[in-house]
Amino acid sequence: MIKVENLAKRFGGFYAVNNASLEIAKGSITGLIGPNGAGKTTLFNVIAGVHQPSAGRVLLDGEDITGLPPHSLFDRGLLRTFQIAHEFSTMTVRENLMMVPPDQAGERLWDAWFKPALVRSQEAEIRKKADEVIEFLEISHVADELAGNLSGGQKKLLELGRTMMVDAKIVFLDEVGAGVNRTLLNTIGDAILRLNKERGYTFCMIEHDMDFIGRLCDPVIVMAEGTVLAEGSIDEIKANEQVIEAYLGT
Numbered sequence: 572m573i574k575v576e577n578l579a580k581r582f583g584g585f586y587a588v589n590n591a592s593l594e595i596a597k598g599s600i601t602g603l604i605g606p607n608g609a610g611k612t613t614l615f616n617v618i619a620g621v622h623q624p625s626a627g628r629v630l631l632d633g634e635d636i637t638g639l640p641p642h643s644l645f646d647r648g649l650l651r652t653f654q655i656a657h658e659f660s661t662m663t664v665r666e667n668l669m670m671v672p673p674d675q676a677g678e679r680l681w682d683a684w685f686k687p688a689l690v691r692s693q694e695a696e697i698r699k700k701a702d703e704v705i706e707f708l709e710i711s712h713v714a715d716e717l718a719g720n721l722s723g724g725q726k727k728l729l730e731l732g733r734t735m736m737v738d739a740k741i742v743f744l745d746e747v748g749a750g751v752n753r754t755l756l757n758t759i760g761d762a763i764l765r766l767n768k769e770r771g772y773t774f775c776m777i778e779h780d781m782d783f784i785g786r787l788c789d790p791v792i793v794m795a796e797g798t799v800l801a802e803g804s805i806d807e808i809k810a811n812e813q814v815i816e817a818y819l820g821t
């Protein structure tokens with residue numbers, strides 16, 4: 572589904588991503604791991620249109636999407652989760668879902684919100700969709716809670732929920748498990764697996780928690796020093812000496 576060819580991203584004289592090539596298969600939950608500073612977030616940001624690459628190409632289902640802005644990628648079903656922005660923390664969970672932010676939502680939902688005539692015709696539909704998402708993620712008990720009052724893990728579920736307000740094909744998750752307690756981590760993991768199996772979402776996720784990766788991801792891609800070091804199942808990766816060295820070296 573995604574093909575990254577010889578991608579590079581330079582900041583000043585420093586290559587954060589350097590000649591990275593990888594593929595993400597349709598229907599997979601692909602893990603992206605590597606020591607701090609390996610270039611994982613930068614790679615995500617280039618794929619998701621946040622940064623322009625210095626070199627290389629990104630293809631989505633064979634179409635060259637290199638350097639397209641986030642809203643164009645959004646229209647093609649490619650989404651990256653973002654932390655709930657400060658200004659959304661004083662809105663409820665349901666309202667947050669109903670107002671997928673403009674940089675992710677493309678024009679449509681956002682326009683609908685601000686054009687009263689459209690809102691009247693579409694609000695019921697948007698609300699219904701939000702309620703479906705709330706039910707799917709089993710967060711009905713916090714649907715009317717302010718997003719700012721949610722726990723870290725619940726915020727991550729809400730971030731995931733926002734990708735469900737539109738028909739995402741592939742979702743990039745950046746450390747969705749970071750700082751989340753075990754119970755909620757399992758809930759988030761279950762939601763990801765169900766989205767993958769029941770809705771056909773493809774995922775690519777940066778993650779540090781090896782148990783979480785082991786449960787969800789196949790294959791796992793390892794980055795180090797801006798490039799791809801290895802790819803395989805979690806067991807192959809754990810046994811790979813180059814990978815062990817890369818981690819020990821930091």
Ligand code: ADP
Pocket residue numbers: 582585586587605606607608609610611612613614
């Ligand atoms: P990872 O996500 O694997 O920890 P990053 O992609 O965040 O790695 O960072 C890779 C390298 O690029 C790091 O050395 C980081 O300091 C550098 N870097 C990331 N973003 C920028 C930026 N905007 N300007 C300069 N250097 C950056």
